[in-house]
Amino acid sequence: MTRSFHRIAAAVMAVAVGLASPLAAWAQQRGPVTNLPLPRFVSLKTNEANARRGPDLSHRIDWVYKRRDMPLRVTAEFEHWRRIEDMDGKGGWIHSALLSGERTALVQADMAPLRVHPNADARDVALLEQGVIGVLQSCEAEWCELQIGNVKGWLPISVLWGVEPGELLN
Structure with missing residues (x-):
């Protein structure tokens, strides 16, 4: 009886741990x-x-x-x-x-400053209207480098759709 209880308890714990991070489980689907x-x-x-x-x-x-x-x-x-x-x-x-x-991304904010470096204090390369689509070049931490025509620059991930928060892309 004790062994059965421990097996059931272990199974319940495994399910509970799996449910604790549903996004991690979803990201592992193929x-x-x-x-x-x-x-x-x-x-x-x-x-x-x-x-x-x-x-x-x-x-x-x-x-x-x-x-x-x-x-x-x-x-x-x-x-x-x-x-x-x-x-x-x-x-x-x-x-x-x-x-x-x-991989492309769509700009969700109006007049989003495209920066020369992944830093809020960096110089603006361009101001992007909402709905602009660019090709993702790379993403690190909270910033992604985008190419729009002949222009390249960095935007915060938070203003983009087409990349997950925290996603790293080389």
Whole structure:
């Protein structure tokens, strides 16, 4: 009886420890098709893509994305289809051929200063309007380096969508 109690107690503790960090557990999930982490960020490879209710051309189109390089979060995989969501939590299933592994980020703050160094006191390179999309070059601690056209600079992660808080990217 005592051994059974200890086994049950150990199982309960294991579950409790796992529930203590649900984000860590989610970050460790892998896609059944690609074996890449879920969730993960990708970008839209084309100027137009249909997001469908299910992973097949016969499913109804819920959204039409019309912005190349838009960052999207992949939350599930099925064969050649990826379930994605945008910054508003909207989305659906998109064929994988329409997605790129290139990381981009969308500026969420209006007139966000793009800095020459990852420091709030650094000189401004540009002021970015809300909705600008740039290619992520790297991220460290609380800052990400973005390239927008021929201009490179640093923004705080807190004003970007397309990168997780604290994410490191080389």
